[in-house]
Amino acid sequence: MTSPAFDPFEWTLRSTIRRSVRQSLRGLWVRGDVPLGAAVLAPSHHSWWDGYALRELAWQLGQPFQVLMTERQLENFPFLRLAGALGDREVRPALRALQQDCWVVVFPEGQLEAPGTLRRVQPGAAWLAHKSGAALYPVALRVVLRGQPQPEAYLRFGPPVAGPDLPAALKRELELLDAELLASDPEEPLAGYLRWVGRAAFHADPPNLAARWLARLTRNAADK
Incomplete structure (x- = not known):
């Protein structure tokens, strides 16, 4: 089998996305059984970074990937x-991609929503499955932005479900993740999640030169 031809445009886009994820997010953490091979993923969609986070996870796994986007996007x-956008x-x-062992990501809310509870679950993901x-x-x-300067991405994979059970299952996983975030130390990663992107040590970055200079000025002023 011959290797696919090198596409410089695809390589440039891939490098740009991966660099953006690594530089802009504090890290990417995952919990649950991540599927290998054909699967329809139905994630909540409350952040601009959602598609990039899933794409990065697929790249790290060597997992073929497609994601459905609106025609306007x-x-x-x-x-x-x-x-991988369709x-x-x-x-x-999308059906052909599933026959070729791809992940097909379908955001069941249908559009980017403000962070919060699950608002709707449209039938497209269940139909494709x-x-x-x-x-x-x-x-x-x-x-989420917690106790670090950069936002952190958390993905919680629930067990596979039948189509009619998707709304309740997605709502349950989202509530569990929100409860974990609420109960956690904001300066530490969530317990039980595997780090896929980010530093092994999770601590605040040391203050830079400007911050150290301002701290010294503040201490000197307080001593007077």
Whole structure:
């Protein structure tokens, strides 16, 4: 089998996305059984980073990946097709991708929503799983700013479910993740999550030169 031809545009986009994830997020942590092979992933969608976080996880696993986006989004960002994006009406390509052991990501809320509770679950993800025979996974996804200067991404994979059970299952996983965040030390990563991106040591960055200079001025002023 011959290797796919090198595409400089795809390579550049991939490098840009991965560098952006590593530089802009404090880290990416995952809990639960992450599927390998064909699966329909149904994540919550409350952050701009959601698609990038899932794409990075797939790249690290060597997992083929497609994500459904609205036609309006693809008109604005057509280059994202090189990273696996499909239009939300491209049902046949999504089914073919599942036959080729891809992840197909379908955000069941249908659009980016403000952080909070699950507002709606549309039937597209469940329909794709039913038509393809692929497993359907609810994925709670939060990108949050806690006790560190940069936001952190947490993904909680629930066990596969039947289509009618997706709304309750996704709501449950999201509530569990939110409860873990609420009960956690904001300066430490969540217990039980595996780090995929980020530093092994989780501590605040040491103050830079400007911060040290301001701290010294403040102490000197307080001593007078």
